[in-house]
Each structure stands twice: as structure tokens, then as C-alpha cells.
Amino acid sequence: MTKKGFPFLLAAIMLAAILALTSLPGCSSKTTTATTTTTSASAQPIKTYTIGLCAELTGFLGAYNTATVNEAQIAVDMVNENGGIMVGGQNYLLKLVVEDGKSTLDGTTAAANKLIFSDNVKFILGPDAYFNSAVSGLCEQNKIMHIGGYCTMQPGELDSTTTYSFLGQGASINYFTGVLAYLKANYPNVKKVALTMPDDGSIPYFGKAVQQMVQDAGYTVAGSIIGYDNNAVDFSPYAAKVMATQADAVIACSGVVLPNGSILKNMRDAGSNMLFVVCNSVIPSDYVKVAGTKESTGVVDCSACYIGAPDPSPILQEMITRYIRSIGGTGALVTLEYANPVWELAQLFNKANSFDPAVVKTTFENMSSIETFYGTGTISGLKTFGIKHAVSYQLPITTIDNGVPTFKQWEPALVP
Amino acid sequence: MAESTILLIVATIVNALVLSSMYILLALGFTFLFNIMGILNFAHGVIYMIGAYICFYMATVVGINQWLALLISVAVVGLFGIFMERFIFRPFFGNINSIIVVCIGLITVLVNAVAISQPYNVQVTPAFVQGILKVGIVSLSWQRIVFFLIGVSLLILVLLFINKTKQGLQMRAVAQDLEGAILQGINVHFVSALACVIACALAATAGSLMGSYLSLTPYMGNDIMIKVLEILVLGGIGSINGVLFAGLIVGTLDAVLPIWLSGTATQAIMMLIIIVILLFKPQGLFGKEVRA
């Protein structure tokens, strides 16, 4: 049986694979025509327009991005229920097509390829974390407009060469600007700060920018940036390292909840009461869950996670109501990383009155402000990214003491 | 400056000890199954994850005491061990490639099922013990001390089990010579099912405890597998006491290396050290003669 008939089998399997692939959902031309199918038989037919969303539905970002994709879908529903968008005198409803990037750069490249070549979209939103670099280059090559949801400032994510790429929210650098301004205004005793950051390749870029900003604000940076391994089983060695710097405060510049919360917990357990400053897309109460009630004290947090600030804008209120309804009860709102780009894109379509990426892009570049769920956002970023393509908006500052997060103020955080 | 150096040294020594005990706890179930029965359970990490989630659900959603939740999790996952023995290890005994295939299938199903069913929320099992112990300049949470004690006592229990009880001796007989064991009238299937139950129960214990120390994610089992394999091979195949020393070495390296190196480089250096040790002592620190 070693060789008998195996070429035959090979041929048969290839044939089967080919036949299966001919009916591949993506490669059929149905989605292209979706732009012109009518969705209602009313007097004025309403068409749908498909936009792409590149998200990490599986892998380590899976749970988080499933929530942010849910928010994006709510934003699309809100746009559609407000009458959709009007382009060239024709009413359109938006339709979101989501592709999974599997939480890897290669997977995200494949997802972006699929969106561009198979789903034939002209506008791509997302992805998250440091995966923008996979999408920006492709979009530039194929003249597809791209609004990212996050940015770690690595090469190819957003710079002067990626003219078709935007940042729907200032992300890491936006949060950092906010928290640094708050620190400067409210904690005059802090002179020396330590910086921690996941060692995910962003230290030479985002880390360098952050270090410069801290020095510009008049602080001394204790030692070099403490990079930790995201996959470490235990973070106590890093906590020991932070404590050994004897700084007045430690700023966790980015990174997810587990490492940051664990470092906080280990520091407090070891008897340190150094001010712990965090800025990332994490719900403040999640730090309490990871670090424990007693340990979560002396924490300043700046993130786009709404925890009950007074007078939210009507659209944010609407978003919160729908989000809580969609997940069935409890649960905090996350960061609107994809919902804000959806909301911005809908405004851009109306304003540009076109579905041509080049026209929409020029419209975006000529605007100075745009509405977001967190109030009016400013379009800036020339100094940071070398291109005026980033939206930054006010962010809520929260402090956590004895396990209780308290909203402090809205911090106008403008990315330079 | 000197004070901070002393603090760092003390903290590192404490961390090394506590980390080692944590790693011993994590690796115990896996090394037990491999050393005694010669079964390589690639799905150990995912069983650890399931154990953690069951404990979390019992403690928060059902709302019973954490220690009781731990026992329930151990019982449920232990029963799953019987299933694993019957459908994975028995049909594919000795065929490592096929076991990899089935285990990866199992991992894919369980990890994705948990990932889909869980909302985006940080989930942490309520702490098993509260409070901080202060001795001089060292302060340490009671939780870590309890982990240390549980790890060491479980290790001693396992050693007693395999050396002093009838079932333990039967397991060693089966591992040494399968046919001889059958001829002696040992019920091989019963013995290997028992070993799987114990291994899964140990994994569930570790998972439940770590679920309160760290947080729960569907992927929490993936990262520990490499650590567990390091401990297994360093300790030496066929020796349970090797786990103690291998755990100490790996824990110490993990506590010390990050002081000088940043992030990912620690793992690279760590692997280099382990490979060098293994090249000079291929059977591990306490391993028996390499079988061909």
C-alpha cells in the first residue's frame, strides 16, 4: 500500500479541494453585488454599502475583540437607524463584514487580503494592538482607505508613507498624553518615574517616544524602560525590578490587564506604596479583580473605558444602553476601538458625498475635528506620526483606592 | 543605593522560592503521568485551564466556598481523566504522533469552546487566603505561602503514594514491564485509569489555585506547557523527586534572569542554559539510564 495509487489519491484530493474552493463563500462575486442589492421595497429603495473590519476574533485578543466588534456592530446599527448615510442623493445602509486576523501579524495580513480581494471592500477599519502595520501597507498599495483602532507607533503602522491610513483614536499615545497631563497637574511630589511596557517590539518606538515625553514634562526617568514578557507565568521579578528603581511613580505605558495588575499586586504585597499609573484600553475595575481589593490602591488610570462619568454625550449614553442590552445585563463598556472609526467613517461619507477612497481621504485630511463617542475629536498627529492622520479626544481619568475606582475628570488629551 | 540592592536581592530570593513551588505544583500532574505510566499528556495545559474555570464557576456563579469549589473541580476533572485514558491514551498507546493529533484536537475544541462561551471580562477566582505576612523587610502574601505548602505537601503525598501503596507499586510495575504486569494479574486498564485520574486532579488543583493568583483566560494552559516540559526533562524521566530540583532550578532562573535582561531575551537565555545542562546530562538531573 506504500506507493499504490497514491498519485491517484493526490489528484483526487486536489480535485476535491478545487471543487470545494470554487464554492468558497468569499470568492463568489455575491459580496461585490451586495452594494447594489435593495434591502427594502419601499418607495425609495435603500441600498447597502459594505465596509470591512479587520479584527482578532481568535487567539489571545479574541475575547477582547469579540467585545469591540460587538460595539462596532452597535455603532453600525445606530448609523442605520438614524437613516443611514446619504451619498450622491442616494440613501445607503452600512453593512459590516468582519474578517478574523487570529491575533497574529500574518493572520491579519491574510484577513486584510481577504477583505480587499475577496470581499472587495474599499474601506477597512481596525485592526487592534500592533497589527496595523499588516494592513497599512496593503491599503496604500491598493488605494483602500484604512482607519485603525490602535497604534503602537511601530514602522509601517502610521507615518508619512501611509497616506491612506488614519487612526480612529489616538490610542496608546493618546492615553499616555492624558495621564501625563493629569500627573503633572495633580501630583507635584512626583519627580522620578519608572516606565514599564510589554517587550513586544514597541520599546524602540513607542517606548522612545514616551521616554522623550516624560523628560519633556520635566521628570527624571529611573533607569531604562522595564520590558516584561507578556507570557510570563509570574510577574513578581518585574515588580522587584520596579521597586528597586525607588522611583516616586511607575507608569505602565501600555500592556494588557494581567501583567499590569500582577505587577501592581506583587508590588503591594511586597510592601511598596509607589504611585501606580496605568494607561491602556482596560476597564479600571479589572485591575481590582486581578490585583485584589486591598492591593488596588494608589492607582491612577487613563483609558477610554467609561465607568460612570457624569453627563455622557447622548450617543455615548445610547451606546452604553445598547451594549448592556446586547450582552444581557452586567458588564462594563470597553474601548470603542472599532465603534469610533465606524462613527467617523459614516460622517466622512456624508461629508465627502462619495465612496471613492481618495476623495474621502482628502475630506478627512481637510477636517480639523470630527464627532466621536467621547465628544468632539481633534485631528492631529503631525509631530508624533509625521502625518496629520490621528484623531484624539478627551479621556476619563479614574483613580483606584482600596479597590474602589472613582471618576476624577475628563482630561483633554491632544496627540501633538 | 545599597538599600535598594539589598531589597532586590531579598525579593529575588523570596521570588525564586515561591516561583519554584508554583512550577512544581504546575508540573506535578504531568510529570507523574509521564514518569509513572510513560504517557505524554499534551493536553495537560488545557485540563489545567478547565480545572480553573470549573473552580471559578463554582466559587462565583454558584457561590460556594472556594475550597469546596476546588474539591468539586478536582472531582470533575478527575472523572475526565477516565475518559481521556479510555479514548486517547489506550487506543494510541506508544504512538506519540497520534497522541499529538488527538491532544491538539482536544485542545482546539476545549480552548475555543471556553473562548466563545466567555464574555469579555477579567475573571479571577476569589482569593483562597487573604492577608500579608511581614518578617523584617520581607513581606509576602499568605496566598503564596499557602501555594508553597500545598505544592510541597502534594509532592510528598505523590511520593508516598507511588512508594508505599499497592496501586503505586502496580503502576511502577506496569511502567517497567507491561506484559509482566499483566501476567502478575495486575489490571492494567484500572491502574492507568487511576494514574490519569490522579494526574488530572493534580492539574485541576494547580489550575484552581492559579486562577485566584493570576486571572483566567482560555489560553492560560498554553504558556505553562513549555515550563512543565522543561521541568520534566530537567528533572529526569522516571524520577518524581527530580521534579523538586528541576522546579527549583527553573523557578530560580525565572526569578533571577529578568533582573538583568529585558522581556523576551530571558526565555532565550533560559533555553540555552537548559539545553547546555541536558547536553552534559542527557538523562536529566535524576533520570535513570536512557532506554533505547
Next chain:
Amino acid sequence: MGSMIAARDSSSRRKNYTQIILYGILICFLLFIPLFFQSPYVLHLFILTLVYIIAAASMRFIMTSGQIPLAHAAFLGLGAYVSAVLSKHVGLSPWLSLFIAAFVAMGVGIFISFPFARLKAFYYAMVSLFFGVGLLQAIESLGKLTGGLAGITAIPTLFNTASKVPYYYCFLALTLVSLVILYRFEVSRIGWNLKAIDQSYLVSSSVGISEVKYRVLAVAIGCFFVGLAGGMYANYNVTLSPSSFDSSVTLWMIIYVTIGGMNNFSGPIIGTAVLFLIPQYFSGLKQYAPFISAAILFLVIFMFRNGLVCIPGLLMAFYKRKKSTSKSR
């Protein structure tokens, strides 16, 4: 004796003709794929399949010598990163860097396999696993050069075109050449010696087969081709990240080999084609898609213990049994 050889000759020649015809049909099919599929995305999937076929086939080649190379995905990554760094930062032509990557992977493979050759079965697997993890972490910790965990982007491509058709033909040719070379090695004296070492290294060394030499040779050949595959991947895919080469990818490569059939040269080819392409068909299921792969794994491993290649044999046996029972009736 002579007549026996002659008889075997004629039968094997007849089999050869059918084989050649079937191969011809298969290759024609593969050549016409870009005509069947206009969609660049489908072509993209076929191109990636070709890359993984080389990787899986080279892995199986090492496995024939009884070594389980759990660092194989890391070698794929090494090839990819070497080619990417050389073509992006040094400015070499991607065509040159592609082959340099293959030789670098081979060099590293030879370098480690001398000390590793004293390790037997399970220890070899584990130490190579640790080496793979360490190698990948080392690549990751190189900072700006490799982009760390986030990876490297804007790698120069082999062809200066957005179309995927030239890549398809180029990779098809490279894959076929690689497979033919691997096949020739396997049916040569080297291949038999490797299998002898796998069965018993004591017996094989007693008949004069140098165990270390042949084990190193197997790793060298395997690593060369996996490095080549890595280089192809890098200069086609434009982006790279370490997570595409971690230990779980190695385990998936073992799965490709096992599901296809470990005992047959075509095993990894079939396994890769089935396990890579079929789940893509269901990628519309999003988070539920991984269950399809798992279902295929369970189905195949419980129904066809020796992999998919044994299906024709089983069918033939079934057919023969049916014929014989009907005859006896």
C-alpha cells in the same frame, strides 16, 4: 532469479506508466489553477499551501530517521527572518536572500545536530523543542532588526507586481523541485540508512552505518528545505511575526504529516492540502472555524489510523473482499 527480476521489471514499468499519466494529470491541473480561479485570495491560499507542503515534507524527511524535530517551525521562522532581514535591511535581492536563508537554516541545523545527535528519541524531541522556543525568543529579542513580538513588515517581494499568478507558478516549480529532490533522497541509499537507524541504531551501526553522520545529514537536508520555504514565505507574504512559527505550528506540522500518513512520501502533501484548505472553506464561521479542523482531526485519526494515504488501500481491500465473497457464493 533473472526471470523474477524481469517480471518485476515489466510490472513495475506498467505501474510506472499509470503513475506518470496520473502525475501528468495532476501537474496539468495544478498548472491550470490560476485559470480556474480569478480570485487572488484563493490563489493566496494555494500559494501558502505550497509553502507548508515543503515544510511538512522536509519535516517528515527528518522524522524518517527517528528524530522528531520539534524545532522545525522555528527553522521555518529562521529562514523567513534571515531572508526578510537580508532583503530589507541589507538590500540583497530577494532571490539571493531566499537561498541564503536556506543555507543559513541548514548551517544552524548542522551546528546543533552534532551535539544533539547523542540524544535519543524523546530527549531529542524535547531538546529540539527547547531549542526552537529559544531560537524564536532570540529572534524576538533582536529589537529593531526583527521588530520583536510585533514582527517585521514591508519585506521586499520576489516579483514587482500585485498579481499573485507569478508567485503561484514560481512556488509551484520550487515545490515540485524540492519534492522531487526529497523523494530521490528518500529512495536512495541515504533514505534506507535513515530508516535503518530509526528501526535500530545499534544494528545499523553494527553494519557500518554511521549514526551521527546520517542523523546530521537528515537534519541538514530537512533544514535546507524548510529554510527555503521560510524564505519563500517571507518574500511573498510581506509581513512576518514570531507567533507564526511558535511550537504550536510545529505540532500542526506533525499533524499534517500524521493525518496525511507518516509512512508514505505523499502523506505530508495530502495532509497539508486537506488540513490547510478545508478549514479555509469554513473561515466564514469566524470563531467557530477551529472546530472544523478539530473535527477533521478526530475523524481521520479514529477512522484511518495510518492517515489519509491508506484510504485507497482500504478501499481496494474492501473491493477485493467483496469480490471474493461474491465469487465464493
